Structures are given as C-alpha cells and as structure tokens.
Amino acid sequence: MVAGCAHDGIHGEPATESISTLSSSSSSFSNTPPTTTSTNNSPAKGTTFDGCAAVTDADLASWEVDPVSRQDAHNIAFGQNVRGCMWVGPKWGVKIYAVDANLDQLEQPQKRFDRQERIQIGSRSGWLVHTSNAMGCAVAIPSQQSVAAVQVDLKTDLTEQHYDQCPLALQIMKQIEPKIP
DSSP states (O other), X not given: OOSOEETTEEOOOOOSSOOOOOOOOOGGGTTXXXXXXXXXXXXXXXXXXXXXTSOOHHHHHHTTOOGGGOEEGGGSTTOTTEEEEEEEOSSEEEEEEEEOOOGGGGGSOOXXXXXXXXXXXXXXXXXXXXXXXXXXXXXXXXXXXXXXXXXXXEOHHHHHXXXXXXXXXXXXXXXXXXXXX
C-alpha cells in the first residue's frame, strides 16, 4: 500500500512518482516560513516538514488536546513510516506528520473509507478520508516530494456516536498549511 488511512493514518512507502508542491495562496500567512526539519534519519525523506514544530501550545489547546501529551508519531503503533507528533485530549487524538506517499493512490475507492473527498487547502489539492469504522479522519496535502497529513482519531464514546471529526481535521490543516513547505 502506497497511501491510505485507517485508524493508524496515512501510510506510505517511497513514492514512485513525484508529487509537485503548490505554494500557499494564503495572504495572511504569506511571510510565515515553512516549518522544517532535517530528513537524514527520517522515515519521511521526501519533505522537510516538521509537524511537531508546526503548532503552538495555544493551537493544541484550541483543538482540545493537551500540549504535554506530545508523543513521537514514529513510535506509536503503525507509525514506523511517519515523522511527526501526536497529542491527546479527552475526546480525541491529533496527529500531524509527514509521510512518503503518493496522493494519487487515494483516487481509487477503498473499502476502509466511507468518505474519500478531493479538497483544496490554500493552493494545494489534497484528500480527506474518513474511516468506515468512524474512528479516524485524515487530511493529506502535498509537501515537497511527499505528503503532510493531519489526522483526528476519536476516543471510543465519540466513535460510537459517529461524531464527525473531519471539520476539525480540515480546520487544523488550513491553520498549519502556510507552514508546510
């Protein structure tokens, strides 16, 4: 699988095709430098995007996750191919990460998703995917030769209620997109 999302997120392997990066058209953030990191020992070598550095404690609190709950997404189950961070709160967890993947793979319908929608974030075209089990929603956009993703995973109570976490995933991606190279 080159790209896909389950409760464990957008997966990836080195992409066989290049993903071109589109620049942000958000005028209010036009002077915001991209948040980057070295990719030397990284599982996501196609982008320098650093999801851990792309957010502030105030951002995290506004998304109802605890800033001190930060975990390395690479060390979480199914995170071996990603670089980024995860934060948790009483309702959900938020992951912001980079992964070497090909967004074109999301054009093919996949049974594990009940929603697969093309989206536009700034000037970048990407995908929103929602898992059939209602647990996760991820938004992915191109970043250099790779992918930047935001994923919101619900805790059990909200999953059972089929709460729609996709608006939050979209809000977070729109907020951090100007920081994505």
